[in-house]
Amino acid sequence: MARDPKYDILFEPIQIGPKTMKNRFYQIPHCNGFGSEKPLNQAYFRAMKAEGGYAAVCTEYCSIHPESDDTHRVSARLWDDDDIKNLGLMCDMLHEHGALAAAELWYGGPHAPCMETRCVPRAPSQIPSDFEHLTYPKEMDKDDIREVQGFYVDAAKRAREAGFDIVYVYGSHSYLPQQFLTPYYNRRTDEYGGSFENRARFWRETIEQVKDAVGDDCAIAVRMSTDMFMGEAGTQLERDCLPFVELVDDMVDVWDINVSGISEWGEDATPSRFYPSGRLLPWQKAVKGVSKKPVLGVGRFTSPDLMVEAINDGALDIIATCRPSISDPWLPRKIDEGRLDDIRECIGCNICISRWEIGGPPLICTQNATAGEEYRRGWHPEKFEKAANADNDVLIVGAGPAGMECARVLGERGMRRVHLVEGQDDMGGIMRWIPQLPGLGEWARVVNYRKIQTDKLKNVEFIPNTQLDADGVKNYGAEIVIVATGGYWATDGLNGCTHDTIPGADASQPWCLTPEQIMAEGKAVPGDKVLIVDNDGYFTGVSLAEKLAEEGKQVTLMTHLGHIAPYMHFTLEAPNMHRKLHKLKVEIVTYNIPTEIAEGKVTSAHVYDEEHLTEWGVDSVVLVTQRRSNEALYRELKDSVGIDALEGEGITGFYRIGDCVAPRLVADCIFDGHRIAREIDSENPEIPLPFKRERHVIEREAVLA
Amino acid sequence: MKIVVCVKQVAVLGDEVEFTEDERDVDPDYLDFALNEWDTYATEEALRLVEAAGSGEVVVVSVGDEDAEDAMRRCLAMGADRGIRVEAEGWLDPIQVARALAEVVGSESPDLVFAGVQSSDSVQAATGGALAGLLDLPSVAVVTKIELADGKATVHRELEGGLVDVVEVDTPALLTIQTGINEPRYATLRAIKQAEEKEIDVRKPGELGEPSYRVRKMFVPPKGEGAEMLDGGAAEVAQRIKEIVQERLA
Numbered sequence: 001m002a003r004d005p006k007y008d009i010l011f012e013p014i015q016i017g018p019k020t021m022k023n024r025f026y027q028i029p030h031c032n033g034f035g036s037e038k039p040l041n042q043a044y045f046r047a048m049k050a051e052g053g054y055a056a057v058c059t060e061y062c063s064i065h066p067e068s069d070d071t072h073r074v075s076a077r078l079w080d081d082d083d084i085k086n087l088g089l090m091c092d093m094l095h096e097h098g099a100l101a102a103a104e105l106w107y108g109g110p111h112a113p114c115m116e117t118r119c120v121p122r123a124p125s126q127i128p129s130d131f132e133h134l135t136y137p138k139e140m141d142k143d144d145i146r147e148v149q150g151f152y153v154d155a156a157k158r159a160r161e162a163g164f165d166i167v168y169v170y171g172s173h174s175y176l177p178q179q180f181l182t183p184y185y186n187r188r189t190d191e192y193g194g195s196f197e198n199r200a201r202f203w204r205e206t207i208e209q210v211k212d213a214v215g216d217d218c219a220i221a222v223r224m225s226t227d228m229f230m231g232e233a234g235t236q237l238e239r240d241c242l243p244f245v246e247l248v249d250d251m252v253d254v255w256d257i258n259v260s261g262i263s264e265w266g267e268d269a270t271p272s273r274f275y276p277s278g279r280l281l282p283w284q285k286a287v288k289g290v291s292k293k294p295v296l297g298v299g300r301f302t303s304p305d306l307m308v309e310a311i312n313d314g315a316l317d318i319i320a321t322c323r324p325s326i327s328d329p330w331l332p333r334k335i336d337e338g339r340l341d342d343i344r345e346c347i348g349c350n351i352c353i354s355r356w357e358i359g360g361p362p363l364i365c366t367q368n369a370t371a372g373e374e375y376r377r378g379w380h381p382e383k384f385e386k387a388a389n390a391d392n393d394v395l396i397v398g399a400g401p402a403g404m405e406c407a408r409v410l411g412e413r414g415m416r417r418v419h420l421v422e423g424q425d426d427m428g429g430i431m432r433w434i435p436q437l438p439g440l441g442e443w444a445r446v447v448n449y450r451k452i453q454t455d456k457l458k459n460v461e462f463i464p465n466t467q468l469d470a471d472g473v474k475n476y477g478a479e480i481v482i483v484a485t486g487g488y489w490a491t492d493g494l495n496g497c498t499h500d501t502i503p504g505a506d507a508s509q510p511w512c513l514t515p516e517q518i519m520a521e522g523k524a525v526p527g528d529k530v531l532i533v534d535n536d537g538y539f540t541g542v543s544l545a546e547k548l549a550e551e552g553k554q555v556t557l558m559t560h561l562g563h564i565a566p567y568m569h570f571t572l573e574a575p576n577m578h579r580k581l582h583k584l585k586v587e588i589v590t591y592n593i594p595t596e597i598a599e600g601k602v603t604s605a606h607v608y609d610e611e612h613l614t615e616w617g618v619d620s621v622v623l624v625t626q627r628r629s630n631e632a633l634y635r636e637l638k639d640s641v642g643i644d645a646l647e648g649e650g651i652t653g654f655y656r657i658g659d660c661v662a663p664r665l666v667a668d669c670i671f672d673g674h675r676i677a678r679e680i681d682s683e684n685p686e687i688p689l690p691f692k693r694e695r696h697v698i699e700r701e702a703v704l705a
Numbered sequence: 706m707k708i709v710v711c712v713k714q715v716a717v718l719g720d721e722v723e724f725t726e727d728e729r730d731v732d733p734d735y736l737d738f739a740l741n742e743w744d745t746y747a748t749e750e751a752l753r754l755v756e757a758a759g760s761g762e763v764v765v766v767s768v769g770d771e772d773a774e775d776a777m778r779r780c781l782a783m784g785a786d787r788g789i790r791v792e793a794e795g796w797l798d799p800i801q802v803a804r805a806l807a808e809v810v811g812s813e814s815p816d817l818v819f820a821g822v823q824s825s826d827s828v829q830a831a832t833g834g835a836l837a838g839l840l841d842l843p844s845v846a847v848v849t850k851i852e853l854a855d856g857k858a859t860v861h862r863e864l865e866g867g868l869v870d871v872v873e874v875d876t877p878a879l880l881t882i883q884t885g886i887n888e889p890r891y892a893t894l895r896a897i898k899q900a901e902e903k904e905i906d907v908r909k910p911g912e913l914g915e916p917s918y919r920v921r922k923m924f925v926p927p928k929g930e931g932a933e934m935l936d937g938g939a940a941e942v943a944q945r946i947k948e949i950v951q952e953r954l955a
Binding site for chain 1: 720721737888891893894895896897898936937938939940941
C-alpha cells in the first residue's frame, strides 16, 4: 500500500548544518545497555531503526572522559581509539541504510558516580548529586573548566573519526553544561555563575569550541531541558532557555528540546499513566518561536497524525522518538508504506527505562520482544524464517500475552495451522483487566496489536469461549501443544516476605479479595475502610489503592518493603504515583506484614521488630501478596495423562509458556511466547538456544607466555 | 433426519480495493475468501437438529469451482457428513445459483433445506427463496429459532423493529437462517484434518439459463452531497465533529 499523502511532510528531507536528513524521523539518544563495550549488539540494535526508515539515529549518552563514568549504569564512551573502532561499526551500519549517526557527548558531573574508573567528577559547585547517593564533585576552577572543555573537543574529534554526522553538546537531564546554567547546581560567584550571561558562559564556550573543532564536518546538536519544574532554582523557559537559544543559535545546527531534570526525568520520559503523547509540544514550540534552526524533540509519538500536527503547528521540524522506536523500529517505514495497523505502538510502561535505572541489564520492551535481540539472537522484528516443522499444527491453550504473541510468531513462521483457544470471549488474558486500572488504558495496545496481527494471518485461528480440559487437549489433533494458562493472585496471603500464607487470609470470604476478583470478576469491595497488602512492589497494589480511593474508600496500603511500589522508581512512575496517592489521602504503611487477618480486623508486625504489633480496623482486605502459576491443565496433561499418551495421539511437542511457568512481567511473558515460537523447530524448544555473548575471550597460552 | 445446507464461499474485501480492467469485478488480488457467515449458523443449526433427533445426516451443497471446497470443508470439519459441489465457473446470479442447486437438493429428498439469509459479498438474500420456489417447498426467511414436532416446524421469523413472527410450517421446508440463532462450534484440528478426508461429490449442473441481470460497472461511490470530509489532525477532526454534533443537537 502507498503512503497517505497527508503524511508526505514527514518524508521531506531537512538540512541540519553540513548534513541532510532524508526525512523527519529521528531516534533520540536513548540507552540500551550496550554502550561501547558491546559494539555488535549496539550496532545491530541501532541499525534496525535505520532499516526501518529513521533518517538519523543516536547513541545513548556518550561519555567524553573517564571522569564521566555512570557505572553501574551503561553509557557509550568515546575515551580512546578503541572506542572509536567500536562505535564506528554503528556509524557504518547506519550509513549503509542512508541514516545519519549522532553521538550524544556527555559529561555527568556529580550524577556520574565513577564506580568503575574511580575518578572524581567535576561540577560548577561542590554539592552532592540529587540523583546518586554519596557522590561529591570537585568544584571546578578555571583550569578545570578549560580542561573539561578540552575533553569535549577531543571527544568530538573522536566522534567525527568514528563516522558520526551529528555531535551533541548535551545539557538536558541536569548534566554538566546545564548544571552551569542552573542556579540549583551553580552557586558560583565568578564569571561562570550568577547572572544569566555568566551561567550560560560554560555551555556557550563549549559549543563554540566543539563547533570550531568539527563544525565543518558534523552538525552540532544541543539538547536542553527547558523547564526543570523546580521554581526559581531550576532552569526556566523564559528566564534561561529562550535567552540561551538566542545567544547560541548561530552556532547550533539543531535543537533537541525537552523538559525536567535528572531526579524526576519521568517528566520528560513520560509514563502513559500520567501523560499523553506530545506533552512537551508547548516547550518545543516556544523554542521554535525564537530559533532559526530546526527543532526536534520527543513526545512518545506513535500516531502519524499527531506528528504531522506537531510540524504544521510550528512546534517541531523533526519528529524524535525514543520509546516508540524501541517498540517499533520500523515506525517510519510502516507510515511510508501505509501500514498503520501494523505499527506496534509503545504503551508507555517504561519497562525499557527500568533496565537502565536498575543499571546494567540490556533494555527490554513489552511490545517488542526482539528489542535488544537483533545481534545476540539474530531476531528481526519484521522478518521470520519458515519453521523446519511448519507442516505441524499447533494448539495454544490460553490467549493471554504469552499465548497471543506465540500464536502471532508461529503464524509468521508459516506453521500449517495455529489454533489459539481461549476460555473467555476475547483475547488478552490478564491484559484485559490490567488496562482498566487507573491510567493504564494505553497498555491495551498489547492486546490490540496482537488481535489485528493474528487476524491477518490466515493460518492462525482464534477460538474464544472454549475451555479445554486435558482430554480436549489430548484429542484436539495438534502435533504441538503449548499451554499458556497464565496465573492468578494467591488467595491465602502466600508471600515472598514470610514465605508462608497469612493466617486468616481467605479470598473466598466476601471481605477478602484478590486483584482479579475486583478487576475481572467484579467482586464488590465491601465497606469504607480497605487495607491493601502489597508484597508485590509493582503497579498492582498502588493502582488498586488509587482506584479504590477514587471510588471514595479510605485506603491503607501496607507493604513489608521500605517503599511502596519500588519497581516504579525504575519506570519513573514513582514520583507522580506518590503525589497522587498522597492527594487521595491513601495511608502508606511500610515495613509491616500482616500476622493475622480476620473479618473487621488486621494485625500486622513490623518486619524489623516482630513484637511491635499494630491492629487495623478494616471492612475489607485486598491481597496483593504474590502470584501463582495456573498450572492445573499442564500438570494434568503431564502427570495424569502422561507424555506417552500424548505422543500416542500424535503430540510430539508439549510445552508451556508465560505466567503458567512462573508469573512475571508482561514483557517477559511476551518474550517467552515469542522465543519459543522463534525456536519451535529447535531440538528442545523449551530450553532457549544460547545467544551470542559479546565478551572478551582470552587466549590462555598467550596470556601465560 | 436429513438436512441439506446450501453454503457459499464468499469474497471478503480487504482495506484497499482495485477493480479488474473491465471494471466489472473486484480484482481478485484484493480479495480473501471465507465461508459465508450466515452459512456457519445454518450448518450449526442443522447439526444441532440432527444431533437432537439422534440420527440422520447433514449434507452441505455449494455451487462453484474447486476453491469453493475450502468453505465446504469448514462445514465438514464442524461435523457435516458429506458435501456435494455443483461444478460452476464464473459469475452466476442468485436465480442461476438456485437452478444449479435445485436438482441436487431435490434428489436428496431432505426433511429440511437451510440456506443463509444472505451472502456477505452479494447481499441479495435471493437464493434461498428462489430455491424454495424451484423445489416447490414452503419457505420461511430470516429464521431465529426452530422447533420440530410431528412433521411441522415452528419457527421464529425476525421482522424489522425487533418484532418476531412465530409461524408453523409443514416439512419439508426451506428456511433461511439468521446469524445469532446459535453459537457455532469451532472445529478442532482433528476435525479439520478428518474433514480433509471426507467425500465431496462433484456434479454437473443442468441448464442454468441466462442471468437476469449483469454487472456493467463497479466503482467507488462518489462523495455525496450530504457528506463532509474532515481533514486535519485528530484533534482538529475531533473538534469539528464536536461542533457538528452540537449544531445538529441545537
